[in-house]
Amino acid sequence: MTTALTGRAPLVFALRRLGSRPEIILGAILTLVLGFLVITPLAEALRDAFTYQPYDLAYRRDAEVGAFTLFHFERIFTGQLSLALFYRPFLNSLIVGVGVTAIAIVVGTALAWLMIRTDLPGRSFFGFLAVVPYMMPSWVLALAWLSLFRNSRYGGGEGMVTYFFDIEPPNWFSYGMLPIVICLALHYYAYAFLLMGGAMESVDSELEEAGATSGISKFRRLILITVPLLLPALGSAIVMTFIRVLGTFGTPALLGLPVRFFTFSTQIYAALKSRNAGDGFVLALVLVVMAILFIQINSRIVGVRKSFVTLTGKGFRRRPVRLGGWRWPLVGMVSLFMVIVVAFPLMILAWESLMLKANDYSLGNLTLHFWIGGATESLQTGDPGILNNPRIHEALWNSLKLGISASIFNGLLGLLVGYAIVRGRGSLMAKALEAISFAPYIFPSIALGAIYIGIFAQSYGPIPALYGTFALLILITVVKNLPFTARTGVAAMHQIDKSLEETARVQGIGWFRRMWQIILPMSRSGVVAGMLLTFISAMRELSLIVLLVTPTTMVLPGLIYGYQEQNQPQHSGAVSLLLVIIIFIVNGLVRLTTGQSFSSRKKPDAERAERAVAH
Amino acid sequence: MEEIKLRGVAKAYGRAPAVRDLDLTVSPGEFLTILGPSGCGKTTTLRIVAGLEDPDRGQVQLGSRLVFCRDQGILVPPEHRQLGLIFQSYALWPHMTVTKNITLALKEKRLPADEISRRLDDALERVQLGSMRERYPSELSGGQQQRVAVARLIALKPSILLMDEPLSNLDAVLRTEMRGELRRLHQDLRATTIYVTHDQVEALTLSDTIVVMNDGIVEQRATPYDIYHRPETLFVAEFIGDPRINRLDGRLTGDGRVEFGDFALGLGRDPSSKSGIIAGAVRPETISFSQSEKPGAIRVTIDSIQPTGSQTILHTSGPAGRYTVLQSGFVRAKPGDPAWIAFDPEAFNFFDPSTGRRLDA
Numbered sequence: 003m004t005t006a007l008t009g010r011a012p013l014v015f016a017l018r019r020l021g022s023r024p025e026i027i028l029g030a031i032l033t034l035v036l037g038f039l040v041i042t043p044l045a046e047a048l049r050d051a052f053t054y055q056p057y058d059l060a061y062r063r064d065a066e067v068g069a070f071t072l073f074h075f076e077r078i079f080t081g082q083l084s085l086a087l088f089y090r091p092f093l094n095s096l097i098v099g100v101g102v103t104a105i106a107i108v109v110g111t112a113l114a115w116l117m118i119r120t121d122l123p124g125r126s127f128f129g130f131l132a133v134v135p136y137m138m139p140s141w142v143l144a145l146a147w148l149s150l151f152r153n154s155r156y157g158g159g160e161g162m163v164t165y166f167f168d169i170e171p172p173n174w175f176s177y178g179m180l181p182i183v184i185c186l187a188l189h190y191y192a193y194a195f196l197l198m199g200g201a202m203e204s205v206d207s208e209l210e211e212a213g214a215t216s217g218i219s220k221f222r223r224l225i226l227i228t229v230p231l232l233l234p235a236l237g238s239a240i241v242m243t244f245i246r247v248l249g250t251f252g253t254p255a256l257l258g259l260p261v262r263f264f265t266f267s268t269q270i271y272a273a274l275k276s277r278n279a280g281d282g283f284v285l286a287l288v289l290v291v292m293a294i295l296f297i298q299i300n301s302r303i304v305g306v307r308k309s310f311v312t313l314t315g316k317g318f319r320r321r322p323v324r325l326g327g328w329r330w331p332l333v334g335m336v337s338l339f340m341v342i343v344v345a346f347p348l349m350i351l352a353w354e355s356l357m358l359k360a361n362d363y364s365l366g367n368l369t370l371h372f373w374i375g376g377a378t379e380s381l382q383t384g385d386p387g388i389l390n391n392p393r394i395h396e397a398l399w400n401s402l403k404l405g406i407s408a409s410i411f412n413g414l415l416g417l418l419v420g421y422a423i424v425r426g427r428g429s430l431m432a433k434a435l436e437a438i439s440f441a442p443y444i445f446p447s448i449a450l451g452a453i454y455i456g457i458f459a460q461s462y463g464p465i466p467a468l469y470g471t472f473a474l475l476i477l478i479t480v481v482k483n484l485p486f487t488a489r490t491g492v493a494a495m496h497q498i499d500k501s502l503e504e505t506a507r508v509q510g511i512g513w514f515r516r517m518w519q520i521i522l523p524m525s526r527s528g529v530v531a532g533m534l535l536t537f538i539s540a541m542r543e544l545s546l547i548v549l550l551v552t553p554t555t556m557v558l559p560g561l562i563y564g565y566q567e568q569n570q571p572q573h574s575g576a577v578s579l580l581l582v583i584i585i586f587i588v589n590g591l592v593r594l595t596t597g598q599s600f601s602s603r604k605k606p607d608a609e610r611a612e613r614a615v616a617h
Numbered sequence: 618m619e620e621i622k623l624r625g626v627a628k629a630y631g632r633a634p635a636v637r638d639l640d641l642t643v644s645p646g647e648f649l650t651i652l653g654p655s656g657c658g659k660t661t662t663l664r665i666v667a668g669l670e671d672p673d674r675g676q677v678q679l680g681s682r683l684v685f686c687r688d689q690g691i692l693v694p695p696e697h698r699q700l701g702l703i704f705q706s707y708a709l710w711p712h713m714t715v716t717k718n719i720t721l722a723l724k725e726k727r728l729p730a731d732e733i734s735r736r737l738d739d740a741l742e743r744v745q746l747g748s749m750r751e752r753y754p755s756e757l758s759g760g761q762q763q764r765v766a767v768a769r770l771i772a773l774k775p776s777i778l779l780m781d782e783p784l785s786n787l788d789a790v791l792r793t794e795m796r797g798e799l800r801r802l803h804q805d806l807r808a809t810t811i812y813v814t815h816d817q818v819e820a821l822t823l824s825d826t827i828v829v830m831n832d833g834i835v836e837q838r839a840t841p842y843d844i845y846h847r848p849e850t851l852f853v854a855e856f857i858g859d860p861r862i863n864r865l866d867g868r869l870t871g872d873g874r875v876e877f878g879d880f881a882l883g884l885g886r887d888p889s890s891k892s893g894i895i896a897g898a899v900r901p902e903t904i905s906f907s908q909s910e911k912p913g914a915i916r917v918t919i920d921s922i923q924p925t926g927s928q929t930i931l932h933t934s935g936p937a938g939r940y941t942v943l944q945s946g947f948v949r950a951k952p953g954d955p956a957w958i959a960f961d962p963e964a965f966n967f968f969d970p971s972t973g974r975r976l977d978a
């Protein structure tokens with residue numbers, strides 16, 4: 003060997019070695035790209051919060067844009083306006099968050115217990131119904147509430163209750179804290195139901211049986227075995243609900259803004275809409291800090307979040323608890339609940355969409371105009387019915403584009419991230435990637451949207467200015483759903499024994515072919531689950547994109563919010579229905595076409611992806 | 618047929634060494650078995666040969682090709698080493714039919730279609746699975762799955778074959794049957810083979826050469842006969858053989874005799890120049906056993922009797938030691954009965970108890 007070669011040898015070797023470990027190259031690329039997408043926005047938001055923004059010049063003539071300042075913090079925490087800007091919304095968000103979480107957890111857990119542990123008649127049907135809210139936008143209930151209980155004092159005219167019974171509901175009942183908590187709780191119970199149900203199903207096995215055979219009493223078995231086994235799931239259900247509620251925008255906006263009831267999310271929206279970015283970022287940061295603190299406190303209380311619960315599934319079932327005389331009363335109650343939560347709101351929306359004149363609920367007022375009619379100047383603002391309305395068609399097309407492209411990107415990312423994490427297990431890169439892909443989970447949606455405005459308003463590094471582009475909507479949707487798809491990808495990858503890929507490798511099959519022929523087909527159901535979750539979330543999500551949409555990039559949820567703001571209940575009702583129907587259809591189609599996979603009975607449902615992140 | 622050559626190969630996971638300073642040469646066409654207790658580094662060695670694991674030091678050469686040498690910047694990834702590997706788990710792709718499992722790699726090599734179907738037919742016929750081509754692995758029994766894994770290799774025709782405990786998932790009957798199958802695979806392919814196992818019966822029945830590994834190093838490399846009869850170390854002596862070899866600690870008297878607790882042996886040879894403590898090892902079947910008194914025999918008491926039909930394992934104890942005896946035939950006795958045993962000095966192997974290494978006259 004010549005000395006020249008020996009001198010280069012270590013480098014050559016290092017490169018070849020890297021070349022023979024695709025998971026490291028892949029992991030490094032993913033870590034860099036995702037790190038950029040997740041960490042820089044946070045850094046940018048921090049910077050903007052601590053420096054003067056153009057908007058601030060109105061208050062501080064001498065300020066230099068970009069110079070360091072605590073101005074925003076002073077304004078928000080100690081200034082004259084701090085009560086309205088910060089403390090009241092903070093308190094409101096906290097109360098709403100805690101209240102909704104408490105109710106949702108109790109309701110969700112009780113339902114899960116009924117469906118999984120008891121002999122409730124029709125429980126599998128109810129079990130299916132119970133997760134339907136998951137496929138609906140969270141603010142559908144708020145729309146229904148307004149239709150029912152609106153009073154004439156704040157725009158929009160009287161609601162059904164006033165129309166039919168001639169009772170005008172008081173403000174505290176029609177708007178503000180109470181209806182917000184109720185509407186959100188009746189939506190978010192579905193998440194608790196999913197998580198607790200999943201845990202109950204898999205816990206339902208040997209451990210408890212072991213307890214039974216070793217002669218521990220029924221009650222002590224519950225306390226000693228069942229509860230500790232369910233605690234981790236309970237912990238994640240609490241955290242998940244709380245963070246989602248903190249970040250939700252639609253319901254607090256629809257039910258709160260008419261009476262100037264602000265939560266953090268609506269306050270952030272107001273700040274950013276009035277171009278007061280600095281304040282908005284401070285509030286968004288506080289929201290992120292609240293989420294992190296909550297996770298910390300919760301994990302202290304619930305303890306180390308070990309995943310006792312395996313995801314692998316429907317274990318065998320014990321003999322169900324007999325409800326006895328309670329059977330039929332409980333069926334009645336559960337049916338009523340499902341009607342209130344699922345059927346009723348959709349029916350009200352349908353009704354709203356069929357009214358010629360708003361606020362007139364008489365049968366004679368029914369029309370199909372807002373579905374199939376053309377542009378009629380005298381009716382509403384002259385917007386044509388949804389089937390002839392180019393604005394709606396465009397928003398629908400945009401929504402579908404967003405859902406489809408985000409879910410394709412996310413499916414791919416979930417697969418690749420899962421692969422890089424599982425194959426690189428133990429390396430620093432894998433740990434970094436795991437942390438980064440989980441990070442968006444702790445960003446309440448509205449805060450993430452606010453932060454993304456901040457960073458992508460101008461060109462940033464290699465990325466051009468994205469504000470107002472469709473790409474930004476796709477980007478934020480992908481990032482926000484990354485924790486779910488990544489976790490699902492990891493779970494799917496764990497099911498694939500390493501030797502299956504190594505065999506292929508030794509037989510001379512290259513990396514791309516291995517991914518295509520072996521890894522992808524074997525993790526298909528997990529990947530599809532992640533994609534479906536992303537699709538649903540992209541279609542129904544308002545909080546995430548409400549700050550980012552522009553008239554040219556309008557999507558259905560944004561359009562609905564706009565109609566509601568402009569007092570066009572027929573349009574908002576019709577479009578909401580359309581949205582829900584599309585989600586139902588896609589969900590059904592995906593389940594039908596990909597249900598039977600070769601080896602596992604596991605269906606690629608979004609619920610699975612939802613659960614994956616909680617462990 | 619290609620040679621496999623490892624020189625100075627070492628690999629540690631974190632700070633725990635799995636393989637230390639391994640030199641190993643497998644001659645072209647040889648069937649070599651790496652035998653050792655669980656955790657001794659067998660799988661690691663095999664994975665290093667396959668390229669699935671990079672050693673920290675050393676060289677790996679396959680045929681005339683150097684496939685790993687850090688100092689020269691050489692690293693050939695597994696997909697270019699052109700070898701065959703059978704895992705303990707068979708590693709059949711569950712989402713592909715038997716046919717697809719066998720032909721995937723052939724298609725990847727862009728072999729002509731008629732060549733592929735010829736190899737497929739041939740391989741399936743060889744393992745007698747012709748009627749199972751369209752089945753999925755989950756629809757096959759364990760033995761059939763194993764045979765698909767074998768057929769996959771037959772079709773691929775590698776010149777080097779690596780197997781990692783391929784029989785350990787099978788039941789006893791199938792195991793015997795598949796042993797023959799694997800030996801046949803080796804002969805058909807005439808591939809240089811490394812077979813990894815912790816089962817000494819597999820090693821003794823299958824191999825041309827056995828390498829006994831312990832704690833990351835090679836204890837001995839020899840033919841099955843020599844491994845059994847002339848163990849190089851105490852570890853090998855005690856690891857090989859069922860029932861276990863008898864280990865007796867004795868003292869050299871300096872006049873060509875060894876004194877053990879219950880008896881002394883005149884060796885007519887002196888296993889060591891200096892007198893001192895010595896470890897003797899003697900296989901149970903070389904001890905002669907009698908239930909009536911014999912001149913020169915040592916009187917022992919029978920502790921337990923395990924007849925297996927054609928032979929009987931007896932655990933006995935004398936005044937100063939315990940001895941395991943393997944006697945052919947069905948011995949009828951009960952615990953507590955007296956018996957007489959005698960040793961053949963030629964059957965003894967001697968070791969230095971401090972180093973564990975063999976001592977020869």
Ligand SMILES: Nc1ncnc2c1ncn2[C@@H]1O[C@H](COP(=O)(O)OP(=O)(O)O)[C@@H](O)[C@H]1O
Nearest residue numbers: 630634635653654655656657658659660661662
């Ligand atoms: N991927 C790994 N990470 C850490 N330690 C390992 C890994 N693989 C093997 N080891 C350790 O290396 C030693 C040798 O393992 P292995 O080669 O699998 O042994 P064998 O196949 O002989 O049972 C063992 O102590 C084992 O715990």
Ligand SMILES: [Mg+2]
Nearest residue numbers: 656659660661
């Ligand atoms: Mg092993």
